[in-house]
Amino acid sequence: MKRSRSKPLMQEMNLTNMIDVVFAVLIVFMISAPLMSQGVQVDLPKAEAPTIEQKKLLKVSITQDCKIFIADMEVSRGDFDNVFSTIWDGESPVVVNSDESVNYGMVMEIVSQIQANGVTRLGFLTLPPRTEF
Numbered sequence: 662m663k664r665s666r667s668k669p670l671m672q673e674m675n676l677t678n679m680i681d682v683v684f685a686v687l688i689v690f691m692i693s694a695p696l697m698s699q700g701v702q703v704d705l706p707k708a709e710a711p712t713i714e715q716k717k718l719l720k721v722s723i724t725q726d727c728k729i730f731i732a733d734m735e736v737s738r739g740d741f742d743n744v745f746s747t748i749w750d751g752e753s754p755v756v757v758n759s760d761e762s763v764n765y766g767m768v769m770e771i772v773s774q775i776q777a778n779g780v781t782r783l784g785f786l787t788l789p790p791r792t793e794f
Contacts, residue, residue, distance in 0.1 A: 702734055720786075721775065727767060741771070746778050754782035756794040 729736050736744045749755065755775055759768050760789040775783060 698762065717753045719753050719755045720758050721755060721771060723760060723763050723768060723771060725760040725762050727763060729771065741774055742778065745775065749774075749780070751779070754784060755780045756784045756786050758786040 688704055720730075720732060724730070729738065731739060731741070731748055734744070734748075757768065757775070759770060759771075761763075772783065
C-alpha cells in the first residue's frame with residue numbers, strides 16, 4: 662500500500678493550554694507566598710508611636726512563655742550577649758518585640774543587655790491603640 666502525500670502534516674504545537682496552566686500556578690504562588698511568612702508570634706501592647714522606616718532592623722522578640730529570639734533564632738538568657746554581639750552589625754537599629762504579658766523586669770533586663778552591647782538606636786514594636794467609634 663502506498664500512502665498519498667498530498668497533504669502535509671501539521672507539526673506545530675499549541676502552547677495556549679500550557680501557558681494558561683503556568684499563569685494559574687504563578688497566581689497561586691503569588692497569593693500564597695505572603696501567607697507563608699514565618700516569625701515569632703507575640704501579642705504586642707497598644708501605644709501611639711511614630712513608625713520606623715528602616716529597611717535593615719534587628720528584631721529581638723520575647724514570647725509569652727519568656728522565650729527570647731534574636732532575628733527569629735531562639736537563644737537562652739545566658740547566651741544572649743554572645744549571640745547578639747555576633748549578629749548585630751554595629752549600625753542597624755534594634756527593635757524589641759515583646760508580648761504584653763511578659764514581665765516588665767525581664768523586658769528591661771533584655772533592653773539593658775542590648776544597650777550594654779553599644780546599641781544607641783533602640784525601639785519597641787507596638788500596635789496602634791484601638792479607637793472606639
